[in-house]
Amino acid sequence: MKRRDFVQYAGLGAGALMMPSLLLGKDIPTEALLEPGMDALIKKNMADVALNTAKSLGATYADARIGRYLNQYVFTREDKVQNVVNTESFGIGIRVIANGTWGFASTNSVTADGIKKATEQAVAIAKANSKIQKEPVKLAPVNAYGEVSWKTPIKKDFKEVPVSEKVDLLLSANAAALENGADYVNSALFMINEQKYFASTDGSYIDQDIHRLWPTFRVTAIDKSAGTFKTRENMSAPVGMGYEYMDGLESEKLEGPAGLRLYRNSYDMVEDATVAAKQAKEKLTAKSVDAGKYDLVLEPNHLGLTIHESVGHPLELDRVLGYEANYAGTSFASLDKLKSGNFKYGSDVVNLVADKTQVGSLGAVGYDDEGVKTKKWDLVRNGILTNFQAIRDQVHMIDQNESHGCCYAQSWDDVQFQRMPNVSLEPGKDKYSISEMIKDVEKGIYIAGRGSYSIDQQRYNFQFGGTVFYEIKNGEIVGMLEDVAYQSNTQEFWNSCVKICDESDYRLFGTFFDGKGQPSQSSAVSHGSSTARFNDVNVINTGRSI
Structure with a gap:
């Protein structure tokens, strides 16, 4: 990650503190998010290279994880778009037990030759570590599931939603906050898709497609005469759902005390930003608690x-x-x-x-x-x-x-x-x-x-x-x-x-x-x-x- 990018992201809210760990992989154009990943049969063949190589080198257990990680982040402040970030990371991690000890290595060269070299390294690390291992690794038994798959039950894939629609939603929330008393507001959408393939010498080949989404904002209200300010953050929750969470159509809006809106199943960001601005202003004159x-x-x-x-x-x-x-x-x-x-x-x-x-x-x-x-x-x-x-x-x-x-x-x-x-x-x-x-x-x-x-x-x-x-x-x-x-x-x-x-x-x-x-x-x-x-x-x- 470039230092210039990190400095830019660092001002975009609490989540930005973890940007280096989220922004994994290379920058890609938005349309590349929709490109299909490696075929499941090819992934199985590549995983078998790791498993067979590990066993041939004396490993008593091995697993391989082929991962494709797609991320999209949209950042805004007041009436401006600050950034739209798309990243992709693709590679394989190989974990083995040799001489009763764990070893691990990884590579972004997902070819037979690249995987073989990484597996050799993982086994070599395990054997080197075994010289100081006091007790051998003891694994609990696990079922062999064969070839299975699992997917987050989504209704709307964030990758298929135009960036313009996401930007419009964030700017609408910002505008609602400003119209209702906020002096500053920033907002963001974090969207993640993990395409993960797992294989092990226990006999499982597991293909998973995992989706996560997090809408967030922070509004600030200022009392210029007193030189004070108060903030109010969003009341949404990050979820393991698709973009349908942002539609606000299926949300059970539970009425909280003093007009507070509480959300479940989907989220009305504009409504929450409206209430947030009013509450941020109210906080400026709120009574200080008696301990x-x-x-x-x-x-x-x-x-x-x-x-x-x-x-x-x-x-x-x-x-x-x-x-x-x-x-x-x-x-x-x-x-x-x-x-x-x-x-x-x-x-x-x-x-x-x-x-x-x-x-x-x-x-x-x-x-x-x-x-x-x-x-x-x-x-x-x-x-x-x-x-x-x-x-x-x-x-x-x-x-x-x-x-x-x-x-x-x-x-x-x-x-x-x-x-x-x-x-x-x-x-x-x-x-x-x-x-x-x-x-x-x-x-x-x-x-x-x-x-x-x-x-x-x-x-x-x-x-x-x-x-x-x-x-x-x-x-x-x-x-x-x-x-x-x-x-x-x-x-x-x-x-x-x-x-x-x-x-x-x-x-x-x-x-x-x-x-x-x-x-x-x-x-x-x-x-x-x-x-x-x-x-x-x-x-x-x-x-x-x-």
């Missing part, structure tokens, strides 16, 4: 980030085992807590699940990057810790013999390893709405949208902000608040969860940018929940000096 204990009513778009940091990360087995300690920390949820069978992660109403099959989610795939069919499993059931997230070479460490199917690599030239699946809070079983929940609160705060946060290296003590905050008194919303953040620890917080709205309020939050590993990789993951109430949580004022 103290409050009952918190947390909507899914906000709660998803808290789930990500306080549940998703600490329950990754490699983090529990200390493999991530140098980069991202460890976990308070140690092995002994799982083995005890009675560790109280949350209250009795808290049921947290991992799910790689959830339709519309970012993490939804048919098979993971080591050929394991994806599934759903419990992490916390009735408040009790019941499992971690683990892959083929890890599950024996927690006395299990089946991978959870959550192995992933961000590209063909990165080695696959354990990544967070979709982790979600199950909705309440009884019919219960947001308005009913607010009526049950005497002193509380309703929080919607993501904000800044901080959490320690064991994912235990934390602080979370949000996008918009409303004060609740005696069962009613009485006005907007500012400078709100809540502090707690993971176990205390989830044990304070007393009520969860039913499935009619269930929505997804997500991120394209879950970073992990050295060298670092990004993955996309969603977190679902209904609005939930947490009692007696400590709230601080972030705008007042101590």
Whole structure:
């Protein structure tokens, strides 16, 4: 990536911080996105070159991943288009076990000769690593699926939608924000298509076509006389869907407090930008919160980030085992807590699940990057810790013999390893709405949208902000608040969860940018929940000096 391009992208919002990891491959013209990739039969033949070469060199296991990654990003600000970026990356990654040890190599020369050389390198690396390997790799068994395929169930392929239509949508959202009080606004569309082919010596040949999309914006309102400004970001979620998400036609627009619009199934960006501008202006004169204990009513778009940091990360087995300690920390949820069978992660109403099959989610795939069919499993059931997230070479460490199917690599030239699946809070079983929940609160705060946060290296003590905050008194919303953040620890917080709205309020939050590993990789993951109430949580004022 050119430095000039990076500097340009770096001013385009929070997502731009991860541009180097997303902009993989070479620049291509827009029409090249529609060109067909390599035929499946040819991919099978090329994968077999890797598998056969690896076995001939003494490897006891091998897998090959042929990947074609297509990306399109559209950036705008106010009434101008800042950039349209199209990229393509194509190559193969080969992973082997030789002498009981992993080896990996990759190449963008997807020819018989190029693949053979890369496989030879992977085996050589494994044999060299085996000299310091203390215990041989132990793989959980996996089914041989033969030749199968899976595709994100989309209705409209983003690659077939004209760029002009995408630009018009973003500029319309910008115009709506400016007309309703915003002084500045930037917006973007991130669209990704992963065409992935996996083959292994276990007997699977898996062809997958994965689509993800993320609309985002940020509006800013300025009080020139006071010299202050406030921002409000979008209330959309990145999704594992096609461009139909942007149509706004099938969206169930759930009415939130104080006119807030909450979206599911599809997204009305212009409407959200309109409300965002009004709320950004309202934030300029909002009351600053009084620190103290409050009952918190947390909507899914906000709660998803808290789930990500306080549940998703600490329950990754490699983090529990200390493999991530140098980069991202460890976990308070140690092995002994799982083995005890009675560790109280949350209250009795808290049921947290991992799910790689959830339709519309970012993490939804048919098979993971080591050929394991994806599934759903419990992490916390009735408040009790019941499992971690683990892959083929890890599950024996927690006395299990089946991978959870959550192995992933961000590209063909990165080695696959354990990544967070979709982790979600199950909705309440009884019919219960947001308005009913607010009526049950005497002193509380309703929080919607993501904000800044901080959490320690064991994912235990934390602080979370949000996008918009409303004060609740005696069962009613009485006005907007500012400078709100809540502090707690993971176990205390989830044990304070007393009520969860039913499935009619269930929505997804997500991120394209879950970073992990050295060298670092990004993955996309969603977190679902209904609005939930947490009692007696400590709230601080972030705008007042101590």
